[in-house]
Every structure is written in C-alpha cells, then in structure tokens.
Amino acid sequence: MQRPKLNLQRFKIQGDRAILMACMGIALVFWLLIKLSQTYRAEKQVGFDIELPDHKTLAHLPPADFVASLEGTGWDLLLDHFRARRLTLTYDMQETNQLALGRGQLRTDIKARLYSNDIRIIEVNYDNLNLIAEPLAQKKVPVQLRQQLSFAPEHQLKGNILLTPDSVLLTGPKSLIEQYGSWPTDSLVLSGLEQSQARSLPLARPPVEVSCSPGTVTAEIEVEPFTEKSVYVPLVVRNAPDSLRVFPDKVTVTCKIGLSYYDQINSSGFQAEIDLKGVALNSAGNTIPIRLTRKPAFALSVYFTPKSAKFFFVEPADTLSLPAQPSE
8 A cells, every 4th residue: 555655756756856957957058158158268270271373382381380369259259169170261372472461461361261250359379471482393312311320249331321212302492492402311220230131211301391202211231240351561652762761661451341341351452651752851750650541441440550660771882882802
C-alpha cells in the first residue's frame, strides 16, 4: 500500500529538478544577453592579397603580423569572428609598380570588410605600407656547406665533401636575388667519424620573398684512416753566387696523409727553399730561414726540419797557393 506514495515523491523530485534546470537555463540566457550587449575590445588578424602580373613580384611582402584592434558589442564581435577569423584586404597592382597605403586608407578598407558598421577600429599596428612591384628573377647559385666535423682517432676526410646537387635555383624579386652569390645549408654537425656516409641536409631558410629549389641536398662524406710519411726534399737556393755553399742541402718533410694517398707522396710534391736576395753575405751571422713553398693539397699537418740553413763561401781552386818544389 506504500508504493504509490513513493512513486509520487519520486515524480515530485524529478519535477523539481526539471524546474531548477529550466530556471538555470533561462538565467544563463539572460546573463548572455546582458554580457553580449556590453562593449568589448578584440584583435583581428589582417592579411593581404596583392594581384600582380605573372612576371612581377613584390620587393617586400606585406607584414604577416598586421593586427587591427576593434571595439564593439559582444554580439557584433562574436558574429564578426564567426564570419571570418582573418580579414583579407585585396589590392590590384596589375597596372602599377607602387602602392602606398596610409593609416587612414587601411582603417577605411578594414572597416568596409567588418560584419557591422557599429564595430569601431581603435588602432592598427602599422602606420603605412609601401608596396613595390619589380621583375621576377631567377638565379642559379652554388651551395655552400656549413659543417662542423670531428673524427675518430687516426681518421680524416678522404677528399672534399660532395654535394648533390651542388647548386640551387633562387626565385624572387630581382633586387634581392642579385645579392646572393651562394646559398648555405643548415649546419652539418657530426662527431667521431670513422666511416664514410651520406646525409640529407636541408638548405637554410630563405626570406619570405625568395624561394629556393630544391630545398635539400645530399652530402657524401668519405672518411679514411691516415698515417705519417717522411721524405727528403732537396733545398733550392735562390740569388746566391757560385762560390756560396749551404748546409744542409736537404730537409726532412713529415706530413699526415690518408692511406689512399700514401704512394703519391714523394719529394717532387714539395719544395723547400732559401732566398739570399738582400742578405749581407759578409755578415757575422750566416744562417737563413728555410721556407716550404709547395706541398700537395692532400698533405696535412706538414712540418719540416731543420728550420734554417747555414751558408759559407768556397774559394776557387786556381786561387789557392801551390807549395814550392824542391831544387835538384
């Protein structure tokens, strides 16, 4: 006999909850109406669409961070946001090479694109824009490798690092393209190298006005062990009289070379010399420094001994006095 009473109480609780939820919903609607009727400020991103002939481009692109500060009711700003989160201004430069946009023109053009005329433009973050069109140019330039390599003990580069491709095509405004004689890669940083390898390497990011094709290159790095080798190199004497002699007449040259170049190293690849031009030959000091004037490109850490040579005069044989012959 108690069950109908329990059902009635449960129905009453559910009804109270429904009324409470309805009241909260109505309150929320009125709260939103009041809030959105108030005045707020917001920022609007502004982009630019510049119409140009195919053979022209802008010397400098419009700023990507152009912002307009707006003021209006919550309703107007909300609807304007839903209509377009980013406002785009379009200008035609098909028949002109220069377009100057002042603060007043920018504000007028922005306001014309807003959802409501009741939205006010408080500020723009650029006073003016000067857009200049110039010929679109292309230039092929060599790739410049930026690298920082270190090697395992007794290892070194076998030769120059090979880049594929070794040049890139730059496209952009003529005034900018003409400034570049090469284009760098991102830094290639490797340590403990002991084996040859190939690495894909992106190129440095160009300015927004310039495009670079392709965007990556392959760097082929050949690594090999190295060893030391010593050779005797004849000493070349320049600007010396016939009666002058030097000591030593050879120097010992030692260098580090990759194993693939070991058999190519000999004395003919080096030249050591002294030059007596302007040297007072009768001075008390009779030593002169030795210079190494030629060495193979693949010879590294080159040093030689000795560092100086001595010079002295030898009298001709016909000037020497002969001993007297005994009389018979």
